[in-house]
Amino acid sequence: MTAVSDRQKLQYIAAQASDARLNVELETEGMTLNLGPQHPATHGTLRIVARLDGEQVVHAEPIMGYMHRGYEKIVEVRTYAQVTTLINRIDWLGSFANEVPFILAAERLMGIEPPKRATWIRTLLFEMARIANIGLFLGEMGLQVGAVTPAFYAFRDREFVLNQIEAVTGGRFHPNFDRIGGVKDDLPKGWIDETRAVMDRMRDFCDEMEELLMGSEIFQARCRGIGVIPADVALQFGLSGANLRASGVDWDIRRDGNHGLLAYDDLDFSVWTHPDGDSFARFWVRLQEVREATKLVDQLLDGMPSGPIMAKVPRIIKVPAGEAFVSTENPLGEMGYYIVSKGDLVPFRVKIRSASFNNVSVVPWVLRGVYVPDIITILGSLYFILGDIDR
Amino acid sequence: MTRLSSPDAPTEAPDQAADETEEAPAVDELRDGVVARLAELLGDGLVEHHVAAGQDMWIRVTSDAWAVTAETLRNVLGARYFCFLSAIDWKPSPFGRYLDAEVDTIVHGATAKEPEPQQTGVTGGEARFQVLARVANVRDHWGITIKADATPDDAPRVPTWTRVYAGADWHEREAWEMFGITFEGHPHLRHIYLPSEFEGYPLRKDFPLISRMVKPWPGIVDVEPMPTVDEPEGDTPPAAENAPDGGDPE
Numbered sequence: 001m002t003a004v005s006d007r008q009k010l011q012y013i014a015a016q017a018s019d020a021r022l023n024v025e026l027e028t029e030g031m032t033l034n035l036g037p038q039h040p041a042t043h044g045t046l047r048i049v050a051r052l053d054g055e056q057v058v059h060a061e062p063i064m065g066y067m068h069r070g071y072e073k074i075v076e077v078r079t080y081a082q083v084t085t086l087i088n089r090i091d092w093l094g095s096f097a098n099e100v101p102f103i104l105a106a107e108r109l110m111g112i113e114p115p116k117r118a119t120w121i122r123t124l125l126f127e128m129a130r131i132a133n134i135g136l137f138l139g140e141m142g143l144q145v146g147a148v149t150p151a152f153y154a155f156r157d158r159e160f161v162l163n164q165i166e167a168v169t170g171g172r173f174h175p176n177f178d179r180i181g182g183v184k185d186d187l188p189k190g191w192i193d194e195t196r197a198v199m200d201r202m203r204d205f206c207d208e209m210e211e212l213l214m215g216s217e218i219f220q221a222r223c224r225g226i227g228v229i230p231a232d233v234a235l236q237f238g239l240s241g242a243n244l245r246a247s248g249v250d251w252d253i254r255r256d257g258n259h260g261l262l263a264y265d266d267l268d269f270s271v272w273t274h275p276d277g278d279s280f281a282r283f284w285v286r287l288q289e290v291r292e293a294t295k296l297v298d299q300l301l302d303g304m305p306s307g308p309i310m311a312k313v314p315r316i317i318k319v320p321a322g323e324a325f326v327s328t329e330n331p332l333g334e335m336g337y338y339i340v341s342k343g344d345l346v347p348f349r350v351k352i353r354s355a356s357f358n359n360v361s362v363v364p365w366v367l368r369g370v371y372v373p374d375i376i377t378i379l380g381s382l383y384f385i386l387g388d389i390d391r
Numbered sequence: 392m393t394r395l396s397s398p399d400a401p402t403e404a405p406d407q408a409a410d411e412t413e414e415a416p417a418v419d420e421l422r423d424g425v426v427a428r429l430a431e432l433l434g435d436g437l438v439e440h441h442v443a444a445g446q447d448m449w450i451r452v453t454s455d456a457w458a459v460t461a462e463t464l465r466n467v468l469g470a471r472y473f474c475f476l477s478a479i480d481w482k483p484s485p486f487g488r489y490l491d492a493e494v495d496t497i498v499h500g501a502t503a504k505e506p507e508p509q510q511t512g513v514t515g516g517e518a519r520f521q522v523l524a525r526v527a528n529v530r531d532h533w534g535i536t537i538k539a540d541a542t543p544d545d546a547p548r549v550p551t552w553t554r555v556y557a558g559a560d561w562h563e564r565e566a567w568e569m570f571g572i573t574f575e576g577h578p579h580l581r582h583i584y585l586p587s588e589f590e591g592y593p594l595r596k597d598f599p600l601i602s603r604m605v606k607p608w609p610g611i612v613d614v615e616p617m618p619t620v621d622e623p624e625g626d627t628p629p630a631a632e633n634a635p636d637g638g639d640p641e
Contacts (some may be wrong), residue, residue: 011497030542065584072569073600076484079544108446235529237558238473251472251529259445323513324526325536327474338480338523338536340512353475353525361561 030058035065035375046360046386050367050375057375060367063359075350080106080180080317087337088174088355091388092131094331096125096165099178102337102350104261106180109319109341114136116263117307118182123263124300125165125177126328127293128195131202132153132161133331134242134286134293137207137383141283142351144380145222150212159203164229167191182310182376192301199294208252214284223280227366227378229278237365238358241333242289243382246281253329259354261326279381282314286383318345325353331357332388356388419444420535425448425468432463439514450512451538457522458550460537464526465530465555474525474534476552476562478541478570479512482519516540520547520572526606541572551576569594 031052037045045066051059071090075083087102088095100122102361107114114122139154162172169175177184191197213219229239234247252271254264272288274281321343327336333355340349359382366382367375422442429450430437436456441449452460454472464470518540527534541547552559563574564583570591574580582589590597 065582065586068584070593073598077600097451171553214401232471234558235471236473236556238475238556249529256529256532257534321512322448325534334474338472338475338477349479351477351523357561358473358475362557365557 001064004128005154022297028134029247032110033372035165037063043300046384046389048363048367048375048379050372052372055371057367057370058373060364060375062363063188064360064386064390067386069391071348071391072352074351075347076337077346080319080347084178085174085176087352088176089387090352090391091332091335091356091385092329093135093136093172093385094129094253095171095173096129096175096177097133097328097330098335099176100126101326101330101335102339103178103180104258104328105324105337105339106317106319108261108324108326109322110180110317111320112181112215112266112311112313113199114182116305118309118311119261120263120304121168121183121187121299121309123174123267124297125168125175127296127300128161128165130331131290131292131297132158132165135161135202135205137286138206138283138290141377141380141383142209142213142219143150144377145219147213147216147219150209153208154206158203160201164191164198165194165355167194177308181313182308187304187311192304195300195301195323196368199297199308201292203291206294218239220280221282222374222377224278227365227370227381228276228278229362229366233362233365234277237362238356240358241283241331241332242285243359245271246285247277247370248273253327253334258326258328262328263300266303267296269296269299271310279377282383284383303356306347316345318343319347327353332383332385333359335388348355352391354388354391357391358377360384360389421531422448425533425535428468429460429463432467433460436460441582447534447536449514449538451516451540454539454541454549457537457539458552458555460539461524461526461552461555464535464537467609469530470526470528470535472529473525473556474522474527476522476559476566478566478594479521479523479572480519480594480596481516481521481561482596486561514538518542519544520570522549522566522572524552524559524562547571548573548574548575550574553577568592571595574604591595 025377032052034047035048035050047063047066049061049063050057068091071086074086076084080185083102084099087098089124090098102235135158137156139151142148142150165175167171168185168191169177171177180389229247231247231249235242235249239247240251250273254269255271259265269292272285273294301363319339319341321341323338325336325338325341327334334353335352335355338349338351338353339347342348363379363382366378419442422444424441426442430440433452433456436452436459437450439451440452450460477484477515516538520540520541521538523536523538525534525536539549541549547570549572551563553563553574553581554576560577561583562576567574567577567580567581568585568589569592581587585593
């Protein structure tokens with residue numbers, strides 16, 4: 001039995017090392033990494049198949065459809081009043097905001113103008129849905145980079161907003177509160193003062209998030225310059241909402257479109273943009289948006305007009321033949337409904353233009369060449385909800 | 392000196408109302424200008440247009456001009472923001488509205504209803520399938536819906552938009568999967584939501600909604616006659632009247 005000498009061992013190691021070097025030069029065989037469908041960063045069931053070369057992504061392909069519920073087909077056999085129940089479930093963190101554009105489009109076709117108070121209540125709940133939705137994002141973004149505490153803070157403080165929404169609508173997540181011609185109920189007694197206190201709390205929460213995350217060196221290192229989306233690419237892919245504004249495009253449907261449909265014309269607010277287009281910019285813009293939304297809610301509470309909350313609407317709602325597209329600036333981005341009506345009880349065709357579908361379509365583009373851990377932060381900063389992709 | 396109790400108030404209100412009604416059909420210079428420019432640039436490619444003043448605008452182009460329209464809108468008119476792309480199947484559903492009890496008879500083998508005539512919406516159209524897309528100019532704040540007929544009816548096809556708007560990729564895959572419209576030149580038309588072995592095109596009107604077929608319209612339960620309370624004699628069970636096929640209860 002011959003013992004292997006040290007010299008032989010060294011030769012063997014050297015040979016292996018040179019092989020390894022050679023392999024690197026010859027481009028090693030890639031590896032396929034499967035992320036999901038169940039992954040904390042995906043807010044549902046999004047699967048990403050990433051083709052890796054070493055630590056870098058060569059090609060990433062999102063695979064959807066695990067939650068596709070076929071709303072566009074089902075809506076064709078639902079009356080207009082029944083549709084709101086379904087579309088509540090598209091973006092489940094900001095449900096009320098889903099109902100508004102549909103109702104606005106149906107009202108435009110019917111020629112109904114809701115009373116001023118109804119419009120203001122709509123706008124109020126719309127902004128509160130935004131705070132609840134994006135407030136959770138602020139915490140989850142911390143979770144994506146490894147900080148667990150912000151997520152708990154976000155869940156804790158979001159609950160106060162949800163309680164206020166529940167006090168009005170009766171539903172924490174699925175209010176089903178918007179009606180053609182107005183809203184279902186009036187605001188309960190004492191609610192306005194409670195909401196003011198909650199808004200103060202949410203502003204404190206924003207400050208807390210800013211101190212916790214944005215000052216953190218780790219957060220900056222993980223987000224600055226990662227996942228940069230230039231303005232032109234963002235526009236081509238139809239990114240909307242904070243994702244678009246983080247790329248420096250000054251476009252907000254609250255300010256720039258839909259004049260007269262919601263109460264934004266009477267309110268004073270700023271639209272925040274950021275020139276960088278990276279993950280950090282997307283976080284920063286959303287943080288400012290929550291702050292801006294709390295100010296909007298305060299203004300709405302102060303100036304809430306009195307009057308009826310329902311217009312005169314026929315008992316059986318038949319929408320006259322026609323087509324209308326109305327979109328609003330939802331928490332996730334532009335959400336719109338293209339309604340084709342033939343004068344029936346049910347819509348003939350409804351195209352749901354959801355924000356996340358477009359926001360995620362940029363993923364193959366933006367993930368090219370990034371490192372594996374950055375996949376999570378980029379996905380987190382794009383902020384999508386699976387119900388909004390798989391409608 | 393002005394009188395505090397002047398009788399102006401009742402006369403003012405009708406004036407304002409009259410002003411508002413006069414303002415309603417106002418000309419929309421921005422949108423009319425865009426449509427006029429498009430008509431100039433596209434020539435024969437533009438078939439029809441419609442402007443809802445202050446709200447929205449639509450154009451319909453020939454399917455040959457579909458891709459050129461996208462280029463014109465993006466490169467000349469500055470509509471750089473891609474909103475969505477989808478399709479409409481204008482054929483009336485052969486299964487009725489699924490609303491009335493007649494539907495159930497169709498499912499159970501009785502004769503089908505007389506199909507309604509096919510009619511198209513804003514800006515018209517000749518074919519069964521129409522593709523529609525929406526783009527917006529984020530600087531001048533307008534959006535436009537573009538439609539085109541996808542012919543022929545049995546194998547509809549239009550050129551792709553992916554070379555102009557990269558975001559059209561997924562939307563075209565969805566429209567292909569849901570309506571069976573082929574987008575010529577699309578790099579990889581594959582399923583996006585449905586499993587790859589799925590057959591049929593679910594959003595076509597002749598694709599049945601099975602769940603509604605096995606279970607009738609839930610609204611019907613509400614309008615069934617309630618059991619009467621003022622007829623206490625129990626000779627005939629109340630179910631006999633409500634039996635759907637008039638079957639003998641005994």
